[in-house]
Amino acid sequence: MYGFTIVENLQKMDKDIKQHELKYHKKRVLVSKEFTFDAAHHLHCYEGKCKNLHGHTYKVIFGLSGVPDEIGIVIDFSEIKRIWKEQIEIHLDHRYLNDTLPNMNTTAENMVVWIYEEMEKALINNSNECRVEFVKLYETPTSYAEARREWMINE
Structure with missing residues (x-):
């Protein structure tokens, strides 16, 4: 049977741990956060149901990497959510994508690059060398498009 322990001596800052001990390493780390949205669209020059x-x-799904700050955080998950809500989702959720996105065929392949670029722009002034490593855009539970940093930089 599993039990749990009640912490009797909660670790206290500057008594049990010092400020300089909060950051454990100086290595790049990837953090990930995912979101959902509902939207309508249709495809141009396509002969199938999606026309x-x-x-x-x-x-x-966003994969963001950076070097942890002085307390060991690359980017706060709430900051990723704020960027998503304020700068990206407003163009996508419960929208007709053919109207709200730049002129493009609203394929998952085109949209994932737009989403990548929007997140990358939002992170420009972020500390910790935070950058987008990948974005995956699932159109259905089993079908997705992906943009990766190495493809965006080298192509």
């Missing part, structure tokens, strides 16, 4: 107006519940 008609239809919708998806999309899932976006």
